Amino acid sequence: MADNLVIVESPAKAKTIEKFLGKDYLVKSSFGHIRDLEKKGFGVDIENNFKPSYAVSSDKKNVVKELKSLSKEAKTVWIASDEDREGEAIAWHLFEALNLDENKTKRIVFHEITKSAIQDAITHPRKIDKNLVDAQQARRVLDRLVGFEISPVLWKKVKPQLSAGRVQSVAVRLIVEREREIINFTASSNYRVNAIFMVKDKDGKNTSLKAELNKRFKSHDEALAFLEKCKDASYQVNDVVKKPGKRSPAAPFTTSTLQQEASRKLGFSVAQTMSVAQRLYEAGKITYMRTDSVNLSSLAINTAKSKINEAYGEKYSKTRQFKTSSKGAQEAHEAIRPTYIENETVKGKNQEQKLYELIWKRTIASQMSEAQLEKTTVNIGISKTDEKFVATGEIIKFDGFLKVYLESTDDDEENKNGDVLLPPIHENDILDLDKIDAIQRFSKRPPRYTEASLVKKLEEQGIGRPSTYAPIITTIQNRGYVVKEDRPGAEREFMTITLKSGNIEEQKEKENYGYEKNKLFPTDIGMVVNDFLMKYFDTIMDYNFTAKVEERFDIIAEGKEEWEKMLQDFYKPFHKQVEETLEVSEKANGERKLGDDPKTGKPIFAKIGRFGPMVQLGETGDADDEEAEKPKFASMQAGMRLETITLDQAIDLFKLPRELGEYEDKKVTAAIGRFGPYVRHDNKFVSIGKDNDPFTITLDQAIELIEEKREKDRKAIINTFDEEPDLRVLNGRWGPYISYKKKNYKIPKETDAEKLSLEDCREIIEKGPAPRKKTRKKK
DNA sequence: CAGTGAGCGAGCTTCCGCTTGACTT
Numbered sequence A: 001m002a003d004n005l006v007i008v009e010s011p012a013k014a015k016t017i018e019k020f021l022g023k024d025y026l027v028k029s030s031f032g033h034i035r036d037l038e039k040k041g042f043g044v045d046i047e048n049n050f051k052p053s054y055a056v057s058s059d060k061k062n063v064v065k066e067l068k069s070l071s072k073e074a075k076t077v078w079i080a081s082d083e084d085r086e087g088e089a090i091a092w093h094l095f096e097a098l099n100l101d102e103n104k105t106k107r108i109v110f111h112e113i114t115k116s117a118i119q120d121a122i123t124h125p126r127k128i129d130k131n132l133v134d135a136q137q138a139r140r141v142l143d144r145l146v147g148f149e150i151s152p153v154l155w156k157k158v159k160p161q162l163s164a165g166r167v168q169s170v171a172v173r174l175i176v177e178r179e180r181e182i183i184n185f186t187a188s189s190n191y192r193v194n195a196i197f198m199v200k201d202k203d204g205k206n207t208s209l210k211a212e213l214n215k216r217f218k219s220h221d222e223a224l225a226f227l228e229k230c231k232d233a234s235y236q237v238n239d240v241v242k243k244p245g246k247r248s249p250a251a252p253f254t255t256s257t258l259q260q261e262a263s264r265k266l267g268f269s270v271a272q273t274m275s276v277a278q279r280l281y282e283a284g285k286i287t288y289m290r291t292d293s294v295n296l297s298s299l300a301i302n303t304a305k306s307k308i309n310e311a312y313g314e315k316y317s318k319t320r321q322f323k324t325s326s327k328g329a330q331e332a333h334e335a336i337r338p339t340y341i342e343n344e345t346v347k348g349k350n351q352e353q354k355l356y357e358l359i360w361k362r363t364i365a366s367q368m369s370e371a372q373l374e375k376t377t378v379n380i381g382i383s384k385t386d387e388k389f390v391a392t393g394e395i396i397k398f399d400g401f402l403k404v405y406l407e408s409t410d411d412d413e414e415n416k417n418g419d420v421l422l423p424p425i426h427e428n429d430i431l432d433l434d435k436i437d438a439i440q441r442f443s444k445r446p447p448r449y450t451e452a453s454l455v456k457k458l459e460e461q462g463i464g465r466p467s468t469y470a471p472i473i474t475t476i477q478n479r480g481y482v483v484k485e486d487r488p489g490a491e492r493e494f495m496t497i498t499l500k501s502g503n504i505e506e507q508k509e510k511e512n513y514g515y516e517k518n519k520l521f522p523t524d525i526g527m528v529v530n531d532f533l534m535k536y537f538d539t540i541m542d543y544n545f546t547a548k549v550e551e552r553f554d555i556i557a558e559g560k561e562e563w564e565k566m567l568q569d570f571y572k573p574f575h576k577q578v579e580e581t582l583e584v585s586e587k588a589n590g591e592r593k594l595g596d597d598p599k600t601g602k603p604i605f606a607k608i609g610r611f612g613p614m615v616q617l618g619e620t621g622d623a624d625d626e627e628a629e630k631p632k633f634a635s636m637q638a639g640m641r642l643e644t645i646t647l648d649q650a651i652d653l654f655k656l657p658r659e660l661g662e663y664e665d666k667k668v669t670a671a672i673g674r675f676g677p678y679v680r681h682d683n684k685f686v687s688i689g690k691d692n693d694p695f696t697i698t699l700d701q702a703i704e705l706i707e708e709k710r711e712k713d714r715k716a717i718i719n720t721f722d723e724e725p726d727l728r729v730l731n732g733r734w735g736p737y738i739s740y741k742k743k744n745y746k747i748p749k750e751t752d753a754e755k756l757s758l759e760d761c762r763e764i765i766e767k768g769p770a771p772r773k774k775t776r777k778k779k
Numbered sequence B: 001c002a003g004t005g006a007g008c009g010a011g012c013t014t015c016c017g018c019t020t021g022a023c024t025t
Helices: A011-021 A058-073 A085-097 A115-123 A130-157 A168-183 A220-230 A255-266 A270-282 A298-312 A350-366 A451-460 A469-478 A524-536 A545-557 A563-584 A647-653 A699-716 A758-767
Strands: A004-008 A025-029 A035-037 A054-056 A076-079 A105-107 A189-200 A206-213 A235-247 A371-382 A385-398 A430-442 A482-487 A490-500 A503-513 A516-522 A592-596 A603-609 A612-617 A632-635 A658-663 A666-673 A676-681 A684-687 A717-720 A727-732 A735-740 A743-746
Touching: A004 A011, A004 A058, A011 A025, A011 A115, A025 A058, A035 A085, A035 A130, A054 A058, A054 A085, A058 A085, A076 A085, A085 A130, A130 A524, A130 A545, A130 A563, A168 A451, A168 A469, A168 A516, A168 A524, A189 A220, A189 A490, A206 A371, A220 A385, A220 A430, A220 A490, A220 A503, A235 A385, A255 A270, A255 A350, A255 A451, A255 A469, A270 A350, A270 A451, A270 A469, A298 A350, A451 A469, A451 A516, A469 A482, A516 A524, A524 A563, A524 A603, A545 A563, A592 A647, A603 A647, A632 A647, A658 A699, A666 A699, A676 A699, A684 A699, A699 A717, A699 A727, A727 A758, A735 A758, A743 A758
Parallel strands: A004 A025, A004 A076, A076 A105
Antiparallel strands: A035 A054, A189 A206, A189 A430, A206 A385, A235 A371, A235 A430, A371 A385, A430 A490, A482 A516, A490 A503, A592 A603, A603 A612, A612 A632, A658 A666, A666 A676, A676 A684, A717 A727, A727 A735, A735 A743
């Protein structure tokens, strides 16, 4: 039995460290936190100065049991959880839960997993820092109080099962506010003017030079007038200015920057990035993937240096140590980097290889020299007017880190004029004009958030931690506040005016804009909850709330304030706010008056009802007044939003279901259901295809659809049996199958469905698939 | 599968951060 038990947070880390420490040390993992506030109720005795009651988490019972028995046998227990607030708390909880003896317990920390760092840590043990632990308790209890006091208010005032919290509610706020900016955005347009000149390149061949006018015109007429002036103008180069420039590499990856780049360059979702990174980490290929530090160990820096020298030459190498810029970083780990920097690639799944290479390149590039650039600006004068055309070019004199890696930006289309080499041009050259285009361009609305750009924003505000970025995104979607989806763009016309060979031509063209792919959109309920919280809990919703409480946590960590005192200060006004809100607030349903119905004169509202967003015609009458006419209701259709639905759209909704007439003595109606537009006849439903809609479809068209459906149904029946009317052999989308008492059974391949006897069918049903378990969908 | 829009009011929901699997398709 080993004399020493070392406890770390992660099992992969334990494996590595054990190798460094040798036989006398047994290294085990706590798998993160082992205890938490009790799951039920507050888990905090508010009356009794916020005394927390902790319980071993259900999935950690076995871990604690094992560590307890191992710690009894060991002479010394070394608690080596991370050196940050949460890590210190884990150490303390271990000490308490394992019932450790203070004399044989030592707290150690290390920032990098190298033999020397770990041995050094062993020689410098310390005691558990109770102040830091207290800061964590304050953080933990505050989050519980905020979440568990506000959520029930939402259950009462908005809808059951909703949630609010210090982090998630602010994340939703960001998305809601961005959506409103977009809704309120009106695009303006102006005319951008570009000229193409014909010049000779260095071999004397014709080549073109593109230059943009140093002015944009507000209107079509101004642009046209300018082109008129250009008709018989001449163009002369006023000057050619060359300026050196440089570009520096980005810092090595943190969790947040890795998620952003993997999203931009590889198209990974935030959760996907984390699970691929986890596999690389467990395989020992990369360092820990949940970190906010950009720090590289000296070993890593040296290995990178020799790798760069060897692969690219010394002038490509430049040692750099980056400093973190993000708020509230705790830097318990290194930056994310390859464990063995000498390995450019790894074996494994495709995704793992790609992510590894991204990490490798970013790490190597961070230790490489700047790129040296030369920017050239050519100013071209116009004889008839003061405006100027400007041509710009940028060439790379020395590529430096660009040889390996360039960080992407969120809107790449705007700045993709990378390496543009201008043809040789000199001052006073007279240029031949090929053509001038004046093109109408529209201003761009603010972009919607992607998962990764939301993470970036949260990190900038110091909200959330590397271990929670991916879960936050999942939570706000699971609660139904936010959806990630694609939305179609729209088409618009724009004008182009072209001057070529002395002639001016105008043309209308079309462009698509606003198509969104994999973006985050607030739902109606997300907006209603956000507005409610903004109205009654503005302190919690403040973007600086986290930063403010973090300041207090830091003071607690320094031992300058009792953590209970901080909570006392926070809780008193907060709880009062909760009580007041329960008393004064109305039920929030996002009701919005759209206008009056032109037919009846009654008001039309949009709001969220029991079954989701709907429109209502007429006032909700007094419940006691039996005489009062009940309002009419209609569900909103997919794609409609509470915030943007118009009066006309609402009026249309009340037109359904529409009676078309009678067929075979039975009513035919048209409406829109969960699965789209349909025609209903004799309790049977027929989908209306794309070529028609329920508002305009005629009785004849509907009958045609009904008959088509009947014909299709007839063809779908392969065989029936008189003895067993419930059993039918049918032809479905995926081939023949047996339908029996509303359940479907697969027919084994290579069976001729037409020849199946009743006995065969019964046999198939007997052996049939085990009834599918219903996958529990979390909403 | 294509509806509903109110109600007895049981018993339930909910937070953030630290870690991995154990699940299903």
